[in-house]
Amino acid sequence: MERLRIYVDLSMPDEARHLLIQETSGHELLMPMSPAKSVLSVGKPDASFAQADVAFGQPDAEAVRHAPRLRWVHVSSSGITRYDTLEFRRVMAERGIFVTNSASVYENACALHALGFMLAQARQLPPGLASQVSNGSPAWNALREQSSTLEGETALIIGFGAIGRRLAELLVPLRMRIIGFRRHARGTENVPIIAAEQLPSALSKADHVINILPDSPETRGFFSRSRFEGMKHGSCFYNIGRGVTVDQSALDQALRSGRIAAAWLDVTDPEPLPSSHPLRALPNCHITPHTAGGHRREALTLVRHFLANLRRFEASEPLLDRVM
């Protein structure tokens, strides 16, 4: 078997590192002195990168384009915004460099986070957990009346991909109506996919709008003032995609006017959203700090996913989660 030089710019707990070292014993690991601090942040370019056949982590896009020996980049996140330009794609295609991401590592956790948001809203957990009302009091009856089973309500999933597919699976037993929107429907989706011209009508009818859009020039500001104004009165908005896809000042206004009953955001622009930001002051805006993909032993799953792909790379088999 060919001995590969694998550049890893990802800091990880001992258990994951030991597994990586053990399972790459036929190869050479290049580990920079300043690895990236998280699965989302870019590492500092390291001189050893020029020697790499394979890169695992979040390598600098410029360094990737110019690394002479590089044949495969495995990105440690689901999002690939920093690589997703026409020019980068062109260079990767020209040089025959494979690019894969870690979508499978995160899709379940992200979908579950979205479901958690939807249930916390449906069961009125924020006001319920803060309340000490007595059975039978008007406030108690109101809290029960505001709670929902979601049954028969409509969920519209925007940016329908692997996470949307998984979310749709999780929603099946809830007996909701589920609709998806994506730029290019593939015909293999597990829910009906609407076309762009049907979007305004779908937004005007959906009780729950789940945004899973990635960051790209086409998605920035997708949830604009006019889109929010066209949404159903009293609907709920969830964002587990990227913060820049939302006009936050328009969202703020929609939440204040009651057009949107509640927003649940795992992503914002910037992150973290400053304490002084108007959205922080709204009782109907709930924000988690970009933790949707997180799960116990995440680094270990990430390493296992890379290793599964490495076995495929060694055997010249098609790679998992290939994006370029």
Added chain:
Amino acid sequence: MERLRIYVDLSMPDEARHLLIQETSGHELLMPMSPAKSVLSVGKPDASFAQADVAFGQPDAEAVRHAPRLRWVHVSSSGITRYDTLEFRRVMAERGIFVTNSASVYENACALHALGFMLAQARQLPPGLASQVSNGSPAWNALREQSSTLEGETALIIGFGAIGRRLAELLVPLRMRIIGFRRHARGTENVPIIAAEQLPSALSKADHVINILPDSPETRGFFSRSRFEGMKHGSCFYNIGRGVTVDQSALDQALRSGRIAAAWLDVTDPEPLPSSHPLRALPNCHITPHTAGGHRREALTLVRHFLANLRRFEASEPLLDRVM
């Protein structure tokens, strides 16, 4: 068709009352001056009760036993504790009075509330919503690491009945291991049911213990000090049954020692739990005020369920949700 006198001791919004009046036009409605304030509380006995053929609500158990014409009681809750004595059952059987409850009205909402609790815990919503940590910081990595997808974890449902069955359906796509416990297994449950002698072992292995026990002499204090001490270290406890089934001081100790990582309670003893109660001071104890069964237009669903049963009663067909 026989003209029935139907005693209704339940206050309800106009929409539900109008439906009830419209759909019982062939009968006579007896409505007391002081109806019960909620689906859970008992109404004051009214002189007209002695004339009733049918009672809908939470009629006084003593009045039920002595009402000379009564043939059917439809209880407006899922719990029937105030009627569930051997003596009451004996009198109902002797006099041929049917007793039905409203379990079908609440099972979906209750199961969804339990799922909402489990996901809020798995996705670490309470600390996440309160946090403004930066991507890549140690606190951020810790929050992601403490999050879970529930996949492969074990859920033990205690008091497995209609709500448990529905919860099991909701949990199917989460790929958990699900086990149930009930006094008398019927063989028609949708998950494996363990026997009493297997309970200590099951409690020692379950990651999530969901208590849906009703209040009865056999269930009071079921979750005792020794049961909590026998639970898996770091497991989570959920209660959507009744507060009196839990030794709250033992729960408090288990939460303080870390034996139980977190508790999510919709029911307590008493309700509401006083602000000064030790459980209120614990950051890992989350309490909603008995809202699990609540849902939009609950009264309307309740009335529809009663009316469906009334049609069956008129036609001498078997009643839904019959408990005596």
